[in-house]
Amino acid sequence: MAAPSAEQQNGQSDESDLQSPISIKYEDSETESGEGALPDYVVELIEKEIGVDLKSLKKVSALLEKLTAENKLLEEQVLTVSSSVPLRVSAALSAAEESRVSLEGLLQRERVLSNTLIQHLQGAQPWADSLGRTLEQLDNTEKHMKYLQCLSRIEELSDSIQQCLITNSIWEAVVAVGSMASLDVGLKQSGCSHLQAFLRETLCFWHKIIKDRLAGDFEELLIQLHWPFISPPTQSLSPPANAQELHSQLELLVAQLLSLQTSDDLISETSVSRVGLPPTTPLSLPVQIMLLPLSKRFRYHFTGNRQTNSLNKPEWFLTQVLMWMGNSSNFMEEKIQPILDRNGANVNAKVELCRGLLTLAQEKLALDAPRLLYDDSLFCHLVDEILQFERELRTTHSYPSTLPGVLHVLLEEVVLQKWLTVERKMAIEKVDAMLSAEGAWSSQYKDISDMDELKAPDCAETFMTLLLVITDRYRALPCPRAQLRFLALQRELVDDFRIRLTQVMKEESRNPLGSRYCAILNAANYISTVLGDWGDNVFFLQLQQSAVALGEEELLGPLGVTESGRLASLEGSLFEGLLGLLERLRGDMLGRLLEAVMRDVQKKAQPYCRDRWLSLPSQCDQATMSLSSLACPLMLCLRDHLLQLQQMLCLPLFQMGWQDLAERLDLFLYQNVILYNHFNEGGAAQLQFDMTRNLFPLFGHYCKRPENFFKHVKEACVILCLNVGSALLLRDVLRQAEEDKEEPGTPDGKQPSPTSALNELGVYRLAPCDVLILLNLRASWPGK
Secondary structure: OOOOOHHHHHHHHHHHHHHOHHHHHHHHHHHOOOOOOOOHHHHHHHHHHOOOOHHHHHHHHHHHHHHHHHHHHHHHHHHHHHHHHHHHHHHHHHHHHHHHHHHHHHHHHHHHHHHHHHHHHHHHHHHHHHHHHHHHHHHHHHHHHHHHHHHHHHHHHHHHHHHHHHOOOHHHHHHHHHHHHHHHHHOOOOOOHHHHHHHHHHHHHHHHHHHHHHHHHHHHHHHHOOOOOOOOOOOOOOOOOOHHHHHHHHHHHHHHHHHOHHHHHHHOOOOOOOOOOOOOOOOOHHHHHHHHHHHHHHHHHHOOOOOOOOOOOHHHHHHHHHHHHHHHHHHHHHHHHHHHHHOOOOOOHHHHHHHHHHHHHHHHHHHHHHHHOOOHHHHHHHHHHHHHHHHHHHHOOOOOOOOOOOHHHHHOHHHHHHHHHHHHHHHHHHHHHHHHOOOOOOOOOOOOHHHOOOOOOHHHHHHHHHHHHHHHHHOOOOOHHHHHHHHHHHHHHHHHHHHHHHHHHHHHOOOOOOHHHHHHHHHHHHHHHHHHHHHOOHHHHHHHHHHHHHOOHHHHOOOOHHHHHHHHOOOOOOOHHHHHHHHHHHHHHHHHHHHHHHHHHHHHHHHHHOOOOOOOOOHHHOOOOOOOHHHHHHHHHHHHHHHHHHHHOOHHHHHHHHHHHHHHHHHHHHHHHHOOOOEOHHHHHHHHHHHHHHHHHHHOOOOOOHHHHOHHHHHHHHHHOOOHHHHHHHHHHHHHHHHHHHOOOOOOOOOOOHHHHHHHOOOOOOOHHHHHHHHHOEOOOOOO
16 A cells, blocks of 8 residues: 555644644643643633534634634723823823812912901901900909899898798798708809808808707707607506697607708818718708707716716716617607608608717717727727627617718727737637646547537637637628738637647657547647638638738738639638648648557567468368457557547548558558568468458448458459469460560460459559569469
8 A cells, every 4th residue: 555645644643633632732731841832721712612523623713703803802992991091191180280270279369368357357356355344344243243142132031031030930931041051052162252151150140040949949849758768668558638739849840950951061061070980971950959968968977077987887888878779769760750751851760869879979989999008908898898889789779781880999090909919919818728728638528429520629619719709809890901900810820829739749749649649630620620611601701802802912922813813713712821731730640640550550460471371271271261360469459549549530530540541551461461471372361361351341330342442452362362273364464465565566466455354353453563473472373
């Protein structure tokens, strides 16, 4: 066959090229440089429009025409945009130029107007000055007119009051005085000091006249109503004949006095608060007049050289004030309170009377307290009487907690510091006395088992009672900062008592099994328990919040952000530091106690440790198993000590003690009996019998599963008492595991793990290496 021509060859090559355009693309991209390669989007377009079908080649001309038209359209758009840009820029420049010219014109007009305005103002200035002087004269004239109007109004009201008094029109006079008082209030910001002074003098003049007249009538009426009630009022069989008239007069006079309240408050507003008390609203005017006879009686009996005015008997005047409150309460509630309510006076008649009587007591206490600072006994008596008075005032007489009582007298710095000093001194003296007492280290409830769970010695219980009494004394103080100072004193006393316990403990440390040593341990535990309860008490939690808010470094110490946050969130406690020290003392003492017990137990256990475990008869050769004779001293010693600890230690300490003792005994028997000896079958059986049937039941009185506290001994007995086959299998598993550890490349196969093998036998505490040691202590192996 003839060879194909060159044209045919070219056509075939073209056909193959058209049939595989993708391969062409990749071949070109691999063989040619980046300049000759077709872009990806061109290749995708050809594949989409033509594909690999030769019949689709007729689409090439249409595709070419389409692309040419699109290209031409794009060129026209570019040319159009290019030609329009200069036109837009030119228009913008023209607009900017026009704006500049317009702005310059506006600026020129502004300069012209400004010059014209300045000239106009300069010309009008003389007129403005003249007008200002005229307006100033008018303003002054207006002020003078208002001043004269005020004077006229004052004279008018004064004449009106005078006329009302002449005609005995008290109500109209009272209303006029009220208007004058309102005018006085309105002139406060005026700055007219002379006018204010004149008005105030006029107001005081008429107020005094009307008040004296009303007060005289009111006092006469009160006398007819048997006021004041010095003794408890008696219920009369029949009301007086003029009872209705007296009640009408009482209502009228109380209403008129209430109308004078505003002017009375203005006149008395310059009075300062007494004895460091916070400022309070003035007393109601009727109550002020009702207090006058009581005030006279109080000053007559409790001032000057009267026998009833005794520094060492503050309870006399305090009790008298409480009696007057109680005797007058019914009259104030039944007679005065309804009148106050009908006249819109938002006051409580009984509370108002109590406030007035408290003023007498406060003034008397403020005078007496500094005179008693140098006599501790009298000062303590005064503090006790004040606290008792405050309690009765708040409870029996329902005095509102929002109003101050008499405790503010104790918050004066000198008085408060003296109180703290006396509390510290007396507390230390009492602690010295209680520690040196004969029964200081014995419990007063030792014969009553139900009440003696904590077995607290008398000195510890008395000490905590002392702290509780201090808390009750300062609990009612209205100042958190003062309360925190007392709390700091309590913490100081607790720490001092802890140091004393430590000193006595060191003296008794030679005999840690003695009763006094155990009593000291019980005392530390008792104080720690009570302080823990106090840390959850609402009162101390509130003090904790106050300490964080006030930043009391003396009480809290230098705290970081974390510690302050814990205290603020109530996670910590103000007693944490003391509890930590007491816990350390308790742990140290309990450790010494258990060490003494263990020394005695170890001494008794020495023969048992050296028993002939390798040559004991097997269980089959004995009729019945019994406790080893060498174990009897050990068991008796352990039993006696457990009974002794149970009798001398409180329940929480005994629980801790026997558990710690069991763990110590477990390690001792494991190390000195089991690991120290070899065991035949009889020896292992005897050991297991001694432990499970004799030792463990000793502790079975205190828990259900005592063997859980002897895990070393219990598991060692399990290993030593395994039958020979199980022991061989277990030894092989453990040895294989050790070999696998030494040669990590060795395949594990299906060999069980040592841990699972031990767990199947009930061994969880002992490690595989320890079990191997125990297996080597067995004497009953095949071939031996």
